[in-house]
Amino acid sequence: MQFAVGGTFDRLRAWFPDREFFMRSQGQVRFIKVSSRIQMAAAGTVALALTVWGISLAGMAWSQYRAEADRASLLDREARVSTAEERVDAYRGNIKAVASDLKRRQDFIEEMVDSLPADVKQGAKVSDSSGEAAKTVSKVSASIPEAGALARIEARQLAFVERLTRYADRRAARAAQAIRKLGLDPRSMVNAEKHQAMGGPLEKLSTAADGTIDPRFERLGLSLARMEALERGLQGIPQVLPASVEMVTSSYGVRRDPFTGAAAMHSGLDFRGPIGAPIYAAAKGVVTFVGQKSGYGNIVEVSHGNGMVTRYAHMSKFSAHVGEKVKAGAVIGAIGSTGRSTGPHLHFEVRINGRAVNPRPFLESAPDVLKEARRNASAERTNG
Secondary structure: OHHHHHHHHHHHHHHOOOEEEEEEEOOEEEEEEEOHHHHHHHHHHHHHHHHHHHHHHHHHHHHHHHHHHHHHHHHHHHOOOOOHHHHHHHHHHOHHHHHHHHHHHHHHHHHHHHOOOHHHHHHOOOOOOOOHHHHHHHHHHHHOHHHHHHHHHHHHHHHHHHHHHHHHHHHHHHHHHHHHHOOOOHHHHHHHHHOOOOOOOOOOOOOOOOOOOOHHHHHHHHHHHHHHHHHHHHHOOOOOOOEOOOOEEEOOEEEEOOOOOOEEEEOOEEEEOOOOOEEEOOOOEEEEEEEEEOOOEEEEEEEOOOOEEEEEEOEEEEOOOOOOEEOOOOEEEEEEOOOOOOOOEEEEEEEEOOEEEOOHHHHHHHHHHHHHHHHHHHHHHHHO
């Protein structure tokens, strides 16, 4: 065993022999020796980092696969809803139990509708059902005349649920398309919603006396949740200029540092302006930090959900507090020159999952993308 370990070590030494480099500076030559052990340690660190990265990618892929599998399973169950014959048997067996189930369904629908925005309620008109629901009405009315009225109520409920589901799916698709136009992944926004802090007592939903829920009603709940997650994410994308100034004095990317003169990374946009000029929230969100940070001076940070945060630095004063919910365009502070600053300006950053990204594409494209999305939504409501 010791011989095998020694042989392996010798082979590694052959791959990473001791190396010597020389540097010439102002007529002097310096030699730098990099030993075999240091090279092997560096290679091991890189290999470990690649392994961790690979495991992380595999975990993300597995989560996405499970989400798609769960959705496929629900769609499959949705396709196997009760047939007309099964509903006739249910009515014949216990009309009182069927009436109780329909009441539970109606309660489900009313609770769902109460929580919806006004435009969703306007678009979700009750209409007569078709297909299996119409067949159920016909068979139940012929076999059990006294249950015909209940069957018609059930058909109307199902028609309402299916129409509302289609409406939610259309709105979700429209929001997803707008998010893609801004270079973001809609799936990441939906997945981020699943990892938000949440809790509370368990109150299971059901549409039947045995505690089960009709898959069409479950699908409605999932469609509405997806729609809300995407539209909330879309509204949280920076879309308002954070300062009322025309000149951007420094862009995102590598620049010459104003203090040292050396090349350095600039992780945001600088907006020049007078001390005391208002600073605006670039999108709706929740204020998560108000205070000082090294180099930034006085700053405010606003979280917009889905891992997106905007940072406003070098402020002269604050107009927001931690925990405050702000709308796009709300005043959150004033331009100043605190921290590492050569003069009054706003340093504005956009960060996604802690990593700084270029704010310019959002500020330039988001207003037009959102305007188009709202225009399409208004046209759909008018035509609907």
